[in-house]
Amino acid sequence: MAISQEIVKYVADLSRIELKPEELERLSRQLQDILGFIDQLSKADIAGVAPTSHILPISNVLRDDSPKGSLPIEKTLANAPQKRTNFFVVPKVIE
Amino acid sequence: MELYSLTAHELLEQLRGKKISAEQLRSSVSQRIDDTDSKVKAYVRLSGSRQAQEQPKADSGALAGIPISLKDNLCTEGSSTECCSRILAGFKPPYDATVIRKLKEAGAIILETKTNMDEFAFGSSTENSCFGPTHNPWDLDRVPGGSSGGSAACVAADEAIMALGSDTGGSIRQPAAFCGVVGLKPTYGRVSRYGLIAFASSLDQIGPFTKDIRDSCLLMNVISGHDPMDATSVEREVPDYTQSLGKDIKGLKIGIPKEYFIEGLDPEVKNRVEEAIAKLKNLGAVIKDVSLPHTQYAVPVYYILGTAEASSNLARFDGLQYGFRAKSPKLIETYKKTRGEGFGQEAKRRILLGTFALSHGYYDAYYLKALKVRTLIKNDFDAVFKDCDCLVTPTAPTPAFKIGEKSQDPLQMYLSDIYTISANLAGVPAISVPCGFTRAGLPVGLQILAEPFGEETLFRLGHAYEQATDWHKMKPKL
Numbered sequence: 001m002a003i004s005q006e007i008v009k010y011v012a013d014l015s016r017i018e019l020k021p022e023e024l025e026r027l028s029r030q031l032q033d034i035l036g037f038i039d040q041l042s043k044a045d046i047a048g049v050a051p052t053s054h055i056l057p058i059s060n061v062l063r064d065d066s067p068k069g070s071l072p073i074e075k076t077l078a079n080a081p082q083k084r085t086n087f088f089v090v091p092k093v094i095e
Numbered sequence: 096m097e098l099y100s101l102t103a104h105e106l107l108e109q110l111r112g113k114k115i116s117a118e119q120l121r122s123s124v125s126q127r128i129d130d131t132d133s134k135v136k137a138y139v140r141l142s143g144s145r146q147a148q149e150q151p152k153a154d155s156g157a158l159a160g161i162p163i164s165l166k167d168n169l170c171t172e173g174s175s176t177e178c179c180s181r182i183l184a185g186f187k188p189p190y191d192a193t194v195i196r197k198l199k200e201a202g203a204i205i206l207e208t209k210t211n212m213d214e215f216a217f218g219s220s221t222e223n224s225c226f227g228p229t230h231n232p233w234d235l236d237r238v239p240g241g242s243s244g245g246s247a248a249c250v251a252a253d254e255a256i257m258a259l260g261s262d263t264g265g266s267i268r269q270p271a272a273f274c275g276v277v278g279l280k281p282t283y284g285r286v287s288r289y290g291l292i293a294f295a296s297s298l299d300q301i302g303p304f305t306k307d308i309r310d311s312c313l314l315m316n317v318i319s320g321h322d323p324m325d326a327t328s329v330e331r332e333v334p335d336y337t338q339s340l341g342k343d344i345k346g347l348k349i350g351i352p353k354e355y356f357i358e359g360l361d362p363e364v365k366n367r368v369e370e371a372i373a374k375l376k377n378l379g380a381v382i383k384d385v386s387l388p389h390t391q392y393a394v395p396v397y398y399i400l401g402t403a404e405a406s407s408n409l410a411r412f413d414g415l416q417y418g419f420r421a422k423s424p425k426l427i428e429t430y431k432k433t434r435g436e437g438f439g440q441e442a443k444r445r446i447l448l449g450t451f452a453l454s455h456g457y458y459d460a461y462y463l464k465a466l467k468v469r470t471l472i473k474n475d476f477d478a479v480f481k482d483c484d485c486l487v488t489p490t491a492p493t494p495a496f497k498i499g500e501k502s503q504d505p506l507q508m509y510l511s512d513i514y515t516i517s518a519n520l521a522g523v524p525a526i527s528v529p530c531g532f533t534r535a536g537l538p539v540g541l542q543i544l545a546e547p548f549g550e551e552t553l554f555r556l557g558h559a560y561e562q563a564t565d566w567h568k569m570k571p572k573l
Contacts, residue, residue: 018435051466055522079417
């Protein structure tokens with residue numbers, strides 16, 4: 001299928017990535033090539049085949065429902081780009 | 096013989112016999128890094144940080160005194176872990192990955208400086224690093240492979256005794272082949288992924304780079320096993336892998352999948368692999384031609400599933416809690432600028448492709464279809480392992496290519512993983528062992544694959560081959 005610059009722009013917005021105009025042009029072209037290659041999957045006969053999301057025969061792995069320690073506040077905040085007292089400082093969330 | 100040039104098992108014997116001290120070994124490796132890393136550039140953030148991060152907790156453990164290097168996507172408490180990406184600049188994890196905890200308990204010496212990689216493990220050449228490329232120790236104009244190129248190169252150049260990397264589509268085995276060392280991708284679920292910064296969670300595994308098979312066993316003995324912190328790690332006893340060594344391979348059934356010997360395979364690589372197969376036959380193995388009919392779909396399936404999972408995993412890098420943040424008064428703008436400036440080109444390409452494959456209107460045509468074809472690929476392996484103990488193939492279709500040769504053509508780069516990706520999709524273990532050189536002196540790797548949890552078969556066959564050849568003892572001139 002053809003992937004237009006509009007679709008790439010839409011996907012970039014979904015991914016929260018700002019692209020420069022030349023990046024949009026180049027990435028659209030490259031994604032077109034890659035998707036052209038991927039389209040060979042349409043030749044595979046998948047009628048009646050179940051999907052495999054991971055290969056282990058295990059599901060719904062639960063831990064014991066018991067309280068455990070968590071990271072202390074100073075460790076949690078140690079990498080914060082901006083912080084104040086015990087909080088991360090971020091741009092206003094609600095306008 | 097310089098200490099840095101020895102294997103871990105040779106050094107452990109000397110350390111335990113008190114012939115050398117851990118300090119002597121550490122300073123030997125440190126000196127070697129000083130002497131050679133300006134050429135190889137296997138390490139990142141090197142200046143003033145080559146010392147071990149702390150004294151090991153144990154002086155009598157299975158790896159006591161052995162210096163080990165880590166790929167830059169393995170979390171170590173309080174020391175920089177940046178996935179060679181600008182977006183994680185300055186990140187110091189608040190905890191150790193489970194494999195790091197186990198290494199420390201075993202007395203290993205963890206180097207503070209980490210090894211170079213393609214940003215977030217996206218790549219096959221280690222050129223997609225915000226720190227610049229690593230150079231192949233056998234030919235400094237060539238790539239070491241990737242994405243764990245720094246880990247492969249530092250072991251090949253004797254700048255580490257052992258190293259850990261991660262493998263999502265070949266990122267341990269392909270650089271091991273390019274650099275002439277042993278690299279293992281364990282069975283999915285064999286080694287805990289807790290503390291490995293995630294790329295594609297259904298494919299990622301941590302694994303060892305070593306100078307020989309015995310060292311690979313020693314490292315796997317330490318890092319394998321169930322971990323409550325990783326719900327996909329499997330509750331299954333860890334054998335002593337060294338027990339697989341020194342056994343003959345008479346009657347071992349080896350499958351040769353015809354789909355791996357096709358157009359695009361470099362003739363010299365083909366010759367070396369065929370010579371290795373002849374050697375295995377001489378050693379008593381039974382060679383059988385087999386077919387994995389859906390092999391051609393492995394690369395396209397991988398570039399849908401791997402990018403889809405990556406687009407989800409990398410959504411966490413938003414500039415709010417750690418790493419790089421671009422300044423903007425508005426929240427959405429902060430996200431977009433942070434990610435636009437923080438991610439490199441390959442990361443953007445993969446996030447966009449993965450987001451596209453998961454987006455409304457394309458999910459069934461791409462993501463769901465790829466999951467179904469993954470089933471066919473896994474069924475191929477289930478079928479051949481009914482008749483074979485293992486498979487033998489080339490690790491990569493070519494020897495190491497030139498720096499810059501493929502960096503402008505993502506699709507050509509993706510095809511360098513054509514022989515390694517299937518093992519991740521099917522979850523099976525696979526190892527690359529050195530099997531000779533091209534006329535130009537570049538290493539060639541032989542890949543061995545086995546059924547899930549068949550690491551012992553890989554070690555048994557790999558060791559028998561190693562005993563019959565000297566390829567693993569060859570060293571680059573630096």
